[in-house]
Amino acid sequence: MKLMISKQFQEFIRSLGLPIEDLLKRADIPNSLWKDHLELSDTDYFRLFQELDRITTDQQLLAFSQIEHLHSFMPPFYAALASKNGEEAIERFSTYKRLVGPVKVELEKYSNHLAIHFSFLGKENELPRFAILNEQLLLISLLRTGTKDSTIKPISIESPFVYGAELEKYIGLPATYNKRNQLIFAVADLTETFFTQNNPMLEYLEPELKRRLNSFSTTETFTEWLQKELFSAIPSGQCSLKAVSQTFGMSARNLQRKLAAEQTTFHEQVQLTKKILAERYLQETSLPTIDVAYLLGYTETSSFARAFKSWTGKTISEVKSN
Template sequence: MTSFTRIKFPTGFWKGLRQLGISPHEVVRKAGLPLTIINEPVVNATQYFLIWQAYSDLIDDTAKGIIKLATGFETVHYPPTVLAAYHARDYRDALTRMARYKQMCPPENLLITEEDEHCTIELKWLYTEQPGPPMLIGITLAFLLELGRRGTGQPLTARSVEFSHSMGDVKLLEDYFGCHIQIGGNCNKLTLYRSDLDSPFVTYNEELLEILAPVLDQSLDEQQRSNPITEMVKWVLKRSLTGGRPDIQTVADELGMGNRTLQRRLTDEGTSFKHLLTQVRHERARKYLADPSLDISEVAFLIGYEDQNSFYRAFRLWEDDTPSNWRTEHLGKTQ
């Protein structure tokens, strides 16, 4: 298991469960995991999701579980990464810090986009093929709004919320978010009113931030340096290929770093973005061609080629053969 798949589960989570009358032992048993996880909170992505699914299974309704934990979790139990957001200067600063420090506890990844009068925060997953449990998705987005409410001391509402999966009592969630909830969308995202981002935080604590921020920034930098950037980039590329060609800026944004920083780190590891893109396309092409249910045109689309001829030319360079011949030969050997 590579280092970036190791997730530090916040100890405050277990304290929060006790506040809600839920036994951490019951959650861990329901997840089928050893009880030692409560005291040794470093888990992998699969275990992380299992814990959240177990909490969901112990609650009557997903929507109830989302609101219960988001509103009932006391600020004294916030981990340092969240405290840095809670004591930020304003809502925009808080969200920026949340997105930055979320990188220290993958697989969650927050992408913030400000456009016109709106601010959209999309939740994506890094380093795992598994989709996140609906409960975790809902709580993550609900807490971003809860953070704004607690920080500003104002009853802020969202402009819209989109979930890809069922979330239980939608009416309950609409009452909480104060907006329409779309279920069955293509992504999971919270859209805020951009004007709210300028709202100052009554919880702003400059002295505390001067202590917390340098330590968190140093930890994040050390973590990023220790992780092989090559594998991280390849992971993002595999998720982003379909129907288009992801550029280095898109990948850098998803990894939470600047374009130049990403280029420099790839150079340090003896590779380049262009080389990794080609490598990932080649690897995925072989994988998809091994699936006889996929047409050649579908394979081309899935690895980011808009036209089949471009795919044929690239594949000839990789394998010195056509996709059709390679597939026939490969499938013949495996049958």
């Protein structure tokens, strides 16, 4: 599925001193900034945040995480801010977060506190420092902005990363190291009324947000995730088991195990994706056969022709003539 990054958001990224063109290049994401929206796959999103993790300062991270900088061009965040209180806002945030990025927000409710955990949706990638801290800081900013109370702070905040003095000063308490990220708020802070509550705006926004959310498939298999990655990995020549497993943030053995659980193999999926790409290139483009062969990793057209015959039962000439 595709995620949209508007031109306004692109300009916001630039305003923080972050060169988005360089970020895309480093993340191996095609530069299509000339469009009204930059389209990112879930894998692109992960790569982009890995690059942000490498180059941003804590000051830039803090600015990136302020809800007032984002809500004007991210409707899901505006909907959260328009809620009646923090509890409702965080529930909306967790519901519509998928529209902004492939991050799963898990809420664990208790009698006197709410615990929040973030993870990368659908894969085993561990979210980088920038992604986790951005989400945590964003929720703190959401509560403080909605209540106009800058003293609200979590009961505890933890992750596998170092926060730094500047971020801990903003948070209002020392962070704790933990392999599992977690942010905990007191229920008393979550029930404070939001000054930003806006029921008419919610009535306008929510039907569209729900429609967009329903258009996303939440039941994609790991095999489907892999196929999407292979569509870009094969033409780029980065389609080895080792390279692809690194993209997914897991070992080659673990990737093979997940595919075996879905009754397929990495080799089978590579061959299937090459077949699909070959048919598209031959039927929908005017590329010479030698170029198609090269894009699919073949140095000789004869080898490609034999592979194509085994995939489809047809010759290249038969497909091109149709």
